[in-house]
Amino acid sequence: xxxxxxxxxxxxxxxxxxxxxxxxxxxxxxxxxxxxxxxxxxxxxxxxxxxxxxxxxxxxxxxxxxxxxxxxxxxxxxxxxxxxxxxxxxxxxxxxxxxxxxxxxxxxxxxxxxxxxxxxxxxxxxxxxxxxxxxxxxxxxxxxxxxxxxxxxxxxxxxxxxxxxxxxxxxxxxxxxxxxxxxxxxxxxxxxxxxxxxxxxxxxxxxxxxxxxxxxxxxxxxxxxxxxxxxxxxxxxxxxxxxxxxxxxxxxxxxxxxxxxxxxxxxxxxxxxxxxxxxxxxxxxxxxxxxxxxxxxxxxxxxxxxxxxxxxxxxxxxxxxxxxxxxxxxxxxxxxxxxxxxxxxxxxxxxxxxxxxxxxxxxxxxxxxxxxxxxxxxxxxxxxxxxxxxxxxxxxxxxxxxxxxxxxxxxxxxxxxxxxxxxxxxxxxxxxxxxxxxxxxxxxxxxxxxxxxxxxxxx
Numbered sequence: 001x002x003x004x005x006x007x008x009x010x011x012x013x014x015x016x017x018x019x020x021x022x023x024x025x026x027x028x029x030x031x032x033x034x035x036x037x038x039x040x041x042x043x044x045x046x047x048x049x050x051x052x053x054x055x056x057x058x059x060x061x062x063x064x065x066x067x068x069x070x071x072x073x074x075x076x077x078x079x080x081x082x083x084x085x086x087x088x089x090x091x092x093x094x095x096x097x098x099x100x101x102x103x104x105x106x107x108x109x110x111x112x113x114x115x116x117x118x119x120x121x122x123x124x125x126x127x128x129x130x131x132x133x134x135x136x137x138x139x140x141x142x143x144x145x146x147x148x149x150x151x152x153x154x155x156x157x158x159x160x161x162x163x164x165x166x167x168x169x170x171x172x173x174x175x176x177x178x179x180x181x182x183x184x185x186x187x188x189x190x191x192x193x194x195x196x197x198x199x200x201x202x203x204x205x206x207x208x209x210x211x212x213x214x215x216x217x218x219x220x221x222x223x224x225x226x227x228x229x230x231x232x233x234x235x236x237x238x239x240x241x242x243x244x245x246x247x248x249x250x251x252x253x254x255x256x257x258x259x260x261x262x263x264x265x266x267x268x269x270x271x272x273x274x275x276x277x278x279x280x281x282x283x284x285x286x287x288x289x290x291x292x293x294x295x296x297x298x299x300x301x302x303x304x305x306x307x308x309x310x311x312x313x314x315x316x317x318x319x320x321x322x323x324x325x326x327x328x329x330x331x332x333x334x335x336x337x338x339x340x341x342x343x344x345x346x347x348x349x350x351x352x353x354x355x356x357x358x359x360x361x362x363x364x365x366x367x368x369x370x371x372x373x374x375x376x377x378x379x380x381x382x383x384x385x386x387x388x389x390x391x392x393x394x395x396x397x398x399x400x401x402x403x404x405x406x407x408x409x410x411x412x413x414x415x416x417x418x419x420x421x422x423x424x425x426x427x428x429x430x431x432x433x434x435x436x437x438x439x440x441x442x443x444x445x446x447x448x449x450x451x452x453x454x455x456x457x458x459x
Contacts, residue, residue, distance in 0.1 A: 001184050003228075004357060004387070005396055007177030008262070010350040012300040015262045015291050015308050017354055019275055020176040021046070021169040024397035028404060033170070036182050041170045042295060047272055051288075052111060052279040054339045059277065070111075081105030095458060096128035115279050119286040120312050120358075121455055122256055132455040173297050176396075200229060202239045210382045224410045226403065228386035230255070230356050231372055246375050252368025253391055257315045258357035260289075261331040263349040265305040265341055268292070283334045284319065285309045307341070309334070315355050324351040359391040361454045373424065383409065383423060390423070393454040402426055 007014050022041070024030050034041070050057040058065045067075045082105035089102045096117065101109045114125055121128065172178035184194050198216025205211055212221040227234055235242060235250040275289045289308035291298040299306050309331045313319040322330070328349035336343040359365070369391060376382060384390050385402040392398070405421040412418045 002177045002180035004354055005176045005180065007175030008260075008352050010262060011264075011348070013262065013264060013291075013306045014175045014298040015260065015306060015352075016175050016289065016294065016298075017260060017352060018258065018310065018357070019289050019294070019308075020171075020396055022171055022176075022396075023169045024395075026397055026401060029397045029400050032400065032404075033179065036186065037172055037179055040173050040178060040182075042173050043168055044171050044274070044294060046167050046169050046274060047293075048275050048277065049273055050112060050116075050279050051276045051338065051340075056271070056273075056276070057112070078105055078107045078111075081107035093130050095126045095130055096133045096455065097125040099130035099133040100125075112279060115281040116277055116286060117455075119278075119284070120256075122312065122314060123455075123457060127458050128455040129458050132453060171294055173295050175295065175298060200233075200237060203234065203237045204239055205242075205379060207378065209379055223381060224413070225382045226406050226410075227382065227384050228389035228399075228403075230388040231368065231384070231391050234384075234389075235372070242375065246371050249368040249371035252364040252371075254360040254362055254365070255315075255356040255388075256358035256360055257313050257320060258354045259311050259313065259320065259327070260352045260354070261309040261311065261327050261349060262291075262352070263307050263309065263328065263331050263335070263341075264347045265307055266303065266345040266347055268303060268305055270305050270307070270340065278338070280338060283337060284311055285331070285334050286312050288340070304347075307335070312358075320353065327351045356388055359388060359393055359454075360457075361393070362457045365391060385423065393452060395452060398426065 004017050005020050007016060009015075022033055024033075048059055050059050052069075055069045057069050066078075070078065085102050085105045090098045093099045093102060097109065097114070100113050104113075109125075117125055117128070187194055195216065198218070200213055200215045201217075202214040203210060203212075204214070210225045212219050213225065214220075229237075230253065232250045232253040235246055241247055271290060272293065273290060274293050275287055277287055278285050287310040289310065291306045291308060311319055311327075319327075328351065331349060332343050332346040335341040335346065372384075376384070383406040385406050386399040387394055390402065402423045405423055405426065408418065409420055409423075412420055
């Protein structure tokens with residue numbers, strides 16, 4: 001239960017698929033979390049750092065920490081690189097690499113930005129639009145970072161402090177899947193049926209409405225339908241085939257895939273972080289989760305740890321097609337190469353593959369979204385929700401809110417009361433201007449501020 005937010009299990013060890021912090025500014029979502037889990041929520045300290053050349057660096061970067069971690073000569077090299085960038089900035093600032101290099105110097109870009117960004121998104125930093133850097137880094141530069149570090153806190157203008165991290169979050173004591181397993185139990189106790197292992201095969205429709213869904217060999221009819229299927233699959237499963245322009249739009253939706261190699265390690269206290277970002281270009285792993293630091297109940301045995309090595313890939317590429325045994329061995333070798341764990345201390349492991357983990361914001365996806373929205377306007381009893389359902393890179397609170405508002409729209413259609421929500425207006429760059437209570441509009445604006453940003457490829 002939970003899709004990418006489920007909790008996987010291997011020999012009693014529990015692990016998360018990517019790490020899901022329960023943090024939101026939306027009261028409606030938080031209320032559901034608390035109502036469902038109650039005392040099974042635990043508060044956890046949030047710590048994540050960058051790992052580079054067998055040293056840990058604060059995230060976001062702190063000048064003192066970076067200076068001592070890099071060493072005097074490397075720090076001097078970075079300082080000279082920064083000065084050069086200030087004197088001779090590259091123009092135009094069309095791509096991510098140029099934008100970051102102009103503000104931090106090319107040396108710091110190579111150390112702390114290039115390797116990890118390219119691992120995650122599978123494209124060169126030269127092919128990522130500069131706007132993503134401007135949004136994500138939000139005015140931070142080496143100069144402002146040094147100024148904030150050196151200036152006494154009482155002299156800093158709090159309105160200008162860049163908010164990049166939270167220091168604590170809530171988490172289900174046995175992982176995020178606990179939330180969705182409990183939700184299933186509540187639904188079934190109320191008389192609803194949850195059907196598992198029934199892949200959607202066909203979606204029957206006619207002009208004006210969706211008629212039924214065939215899944216697992218059974219036909220399900222209904223008056224209202226909510227889909228979290230990847231949009232590409234939704235289009236391809238429509239029967240009869242949709243108009244040619246919509247069928248062609250299925251090819252406008254592309255994805256970045258992901259796999260976790262969970263390794264059981266002899267020993268504890270490997271590092272205090274919940275997760276660390278790996279900026280070593282010589283290894284393929286991009287991020288490492290330490291599940292015992294998310295919740296002690298994730299690790300069932302004493303003197304043991306469970307690490308999740310995350311690899312970003314494309315379905316069908318060399319990484320994706322490796323056997324589980326090959327991936328476990330790769331993880332063992334890379335942990336040893338990084339100096340985090342001795343190879344002999346890796347006792348066991350397993351692999352979880354997650355296709356379509358990240359919707360890609362390339363040069364054609366907006367064209368596909370426009371075609372889908374036109375189709376949805378003609379079949380109003382179908383609503384799309386969630387990350388893949390809307391091809392939107394979001395946090396779980398956004399996915400939940402779109403589904404909650406979809407449910408409210410159904411109630412409105414049944415009762416004739418209340419506003420109708422445009423789900424496509426949840427978490428867009430502009431403010432939300434649709435109808436609804438002012439409190440709800442304010443919460444939607446808060447939601448927008450906490451969602452992750454996605455790089456857009458240069459055409």
